[in-house]
Amino acid sequence: MKRLGCIGLTIMICAGMLAGCGSSLEADTNTVYVSKHGKVVSMDVEQLDQSYYDETELKEFVDSAVDEYNT
Known part of the structure; x- marks a missing residue:
């Protein structure tokens, strides 16, 4: 039982450490x-x-600008 508790912890x-790794930038101004x-x-x-x-x-x-850039 003690081993199961250590594994769970x-x-x-x-999971807690990895949850903070991803972040996104959100803004309402430039x-x-x-x-x-x-x-x-x-x-x-x-x-x-x-x-x-x-x-x-x-x-x-946008599609035409990308096509022009890629050619």
């Missing part, structure tokens, strides 16, 4: 973040709530 400690390893992450936040914004047009623009 070890699993709980490992943000630049530098991680511990020197990686620079930029997050641009825009309000796209107007009726003249079209999701398919944006997707087509």
Whole structure:
């Protein structure tokens, strides 16, 4: 029984340590973040709530820009 308790405690400690490893950057304004390893992450936040914004047009623009970059 004592061995089972040690195994359970070890699993709980490992799970607790690993739970803090993953983090995500959430922002409600434009943000630049530098991680511990020197990686620079930029997050641009825009309000796209107007009726003249079209999701398919944006997707087509991004796809063509990516295709142009890759050729």
